[in-house]
Amino acid sequence: MAVTVDDVRHIAALARLGLTDERAHTLVDELNTILRHMDVLSRVDTGNAPEVSGIGAAGAPLRPDSGEPTPLARARESFAPRMQDGFFLVPRLSTHEDGADAGAAS
Amino acid sequence: MTTTAATSSVWADRYEMVIGLEVHVHLKTATKLFCRCSTDFGAAPNRNTCPVCLALPGALPVLNEHAVDLAIRAGIALGCSIQSTSVFARKNYFYPDLPKGYQISQFDQPLALRGSVRIGTRTDGSPIVVGVTRVHMEEDAGKSVHDRFAGFTAVDLNRAGVPLAEIVSEPDMRGSSEAVAYLQAVKQILEYAAVSDVNMEEGSLRVDANISARRLGATKLGTKTELKNLNSFSGVARALDAEFDRQCAILDAGGRVEQQTMLWDERANEVRPARSKEGSHDYRYFPEPDLPPLIVSLDRIDGVKQALPELPAARRERYRREFSGLTDYDIEVLTSAAALGEYFEHVARASGDGKTSANWIMGEVLAALKSTGRSIAHFTVRPADLGALLGLVRDGVVSHSAAKQIFALMTQTGDSPRQIAERESLLLITDDAALAGWIAAAFAAHPAEAARYVSGERRLQGVLVGHVMKLSKGRADPKRVNQMLLARTDA
Amino acid sequence: MNAIDAVNASLDRAGAVGAGREALNILLYQDAKASRADATEVDARDATPGPLHGVPVVIKDNIATLSLPTSCGSRILDGYVSPYEATAVSRLRAAGAVVVGKSNMDEFAMGSSTENSAFGPTKNPLAPDRVPGGSSGGSAAAVAAGIVRIALGSETGGSVRQPAAFCGVVGVKPTYGRVSRYGLVAYASSLDHVGVFGKSVDDAALGLETIAGLDPLDSTCAAEPVPQLRDAARGGLTGVVIGRPREFFPDDLDARVREKCDAAFEHFKRLGAEIRDVSLPHTKLAIEVYYIIAPAEASSNLARFDGVRYGLRLEGDGLRGMYEATRSNGFGAEVTRRILLGTYVLSAGYYDAYYRKAQQVRGLISRDYAGVFNSGVHLLFTPTTPTPAFLLGSKSDPYEMYLSDIFTCTANLAGVPAMSLPIGRVDGLPVGGQLIANHFDERQMFVAAYALERALGDDAHR
Ligand SMILES: [Mg+2]
């Protein structure tokens, strides 16, 4: 499989990375060089080899629903780019940009 | 392109509405899903945040055991089978109130599968059942405030990481009323199971709807749209009707419905397409490498089953068995909310009379709650006291009419019925001397009737009792008065 | 020796060798005053000084410290100071160690030469025209330059062992789950490890012993009891079976590197070990698997650097513009490349072909190791890298750079413990030998490491 400049623009948009035209074009070549090597995998017979995520088969440890959160040694204001009245501020986005469910996880 | 909601659809005779619902509920835990921050998201902005829920570099999630148990409980209550292994996955998208740039959710291996909810009965008596596809755990996002600072969106992450259960239904509902019935049933079940506060106003219950329209009789599903921003059950119904009309109009004109997200505008009473962000639907799910799979032992599932409170269906069954004289309607009302049923059972136990307790609760109590705007949990009249009041009526200590006055005072003062009856001298008077006095006074006031009665005209007894009751302001014990009048007659 | 003297000596040494940005660029952040204050506090605190009392340590810049910034060698976190501390650092400090600096690294640990740092490359103190290896090049160089005996690094594909080999020091990557990752800024969570550099095998053992063990703040951290690694110095090799995986000795392997390995095998034999030829057939696919899984996880792990809560923020057109300006200017070329690669292999339509397939092949690689260790082999010995340290700027093609991880990244993919120790020099450049053990068998690994270190004596650095 090979990526086109449109693919690169699409994934750059997904990753919120701004790219100049020339950078986009060099990335097409760089990514294709790498992906060409990756294609050997498609020729490997993995049969029904289990996917390994590399982490404990013991299962996720569970913690009690109690205790104190890890305290912050520094105020949020000390590392936040912009705060006011305890809120993190970002450039205004119209509530329609992402649906009015702004904030509610789905 | 917008559509105004129609109350009843003109398309219903040719098209069928097909609805599936996604319900998110907050799980009642003290701390967040993956960190020990408090779940009180009403606190000062970002007060309840830590390295984990701020997504500081290097912080890692650790799963809350109680959240797992509550999610299992929800799954069982909704009739699902709990999976021994489920897997957390990352749902990747950018949004200012999603601190990690991904939501930890469950994707292709959820915690619970294949449940069902009974939402009513058809005219032929067969049950209407909605399938539950899955129940999974995930974390909530924070809150974005768009109207507080000019030119800025303000982000509060107190809610970020609060545990949610997402309940996905099958596309089994065929009208907005069935959708609302399903929501009410799910809300009731989760409230009984004490999994969540399930309060849509406070955001502890949220609903998204998938809706499509198809010609009556058609078997394959039409293109669906997703409805968001539904803020109340009635809003859900109106939004579904509006979107159904919009889709039918497109189909009827030979057009094609576009698969997209629609927003419900409560104030304008219309649906409107959400401006969808480019690429926003490629979430790039993959297994969360910071969390091993969630392995649920049979012991844990059994433990949760043991601790599972009585659910609505079981309680309705039990009321049928335990309280004679209750109608199906009585039982529906009394079990509509878990707390109301518990109140009823207290009163019934204290008074020993289920039917009378039911009548009082569905009459006086519900009316009082309505007028005071109080919830049954915070009602001034303790169930034991109402039980005692009904006992006083049964034992002839107070009259039925007096009991209503006493109850009214109980709702204001919270005093016990006997205190009030005595204070307000509403107890029935059985003392012969006092009664004899009123009888004498009645005879004096109506000598002719008295004479005819004494000489044998029995039908006048009721009239005389009435005079006595009036003179005693309703406090004379009518039984005793009748006996004493009889003693006055010849023969 | 009390802490304050040890710390002063370390700070002087850092100055003398030119550890600062202007010279070797080993240390990105130092705070002499704070370090001396910590030392004085430790001297006052430790009534009965333990083996780490007053020992100065250097911490890789992607591990959270309270006293110094944690910038991951990236512009996007330039000057960011963590409000909480990594578990590994807390444990070192509780044992009496004193942090004297944060070391340079490839940005977000993506690289094998420390040339990808936003703050300029680190030079190899043994040959300043060459790279120290990477991504933990600064920590390796700090130990090689004699600034500290013990330093923390991190590994995702060989980022501790490869620079250890290039700088002639000891570098250990423990079993996945042996050391808490809490406070290690994630690159690829399922492959990330905190690792330890030591001037000697004993230094590395002391460091690892101190930071290892269960941590309730890391769900992937194991409850396995932690062995007394320093006791391994007394262990022998009689009856120990050491495998020689043929895939790690290709025909085109640098002859002089092969020589040093053969010499090591001779010592092992003399010490009573049995050498056995074995095969890990899927090793040839490791780089491809690694460069799908690591970027995929990275593309998600690095999404949190969005200019909202901490770090760099550059304004653009609205929110979208702020995101893109911040991230495209905050991340360097290699990080951008890997984020895009990872986003691509996870995106709709490609997940199965790349990510799922890579996870399956990863399963085969783990199975290779399990097969060998279940066949009675206790340890494997291999070269750590195909060649000694290369010249700064000599590897421009990304994929060619990726190949320098070829002997190290399978241990990360399988999660087995591995370490590199000096086994001699070629043209004055250090050569590293790699020991690989079965899951949670670090003790066996250290028995062989102590033994080889003793047997080689000065030859390790000749
Ligand atoms: Mg969801």
Ligand SMILES: [Zn+2]
């Ligand atoms: Zn938190």
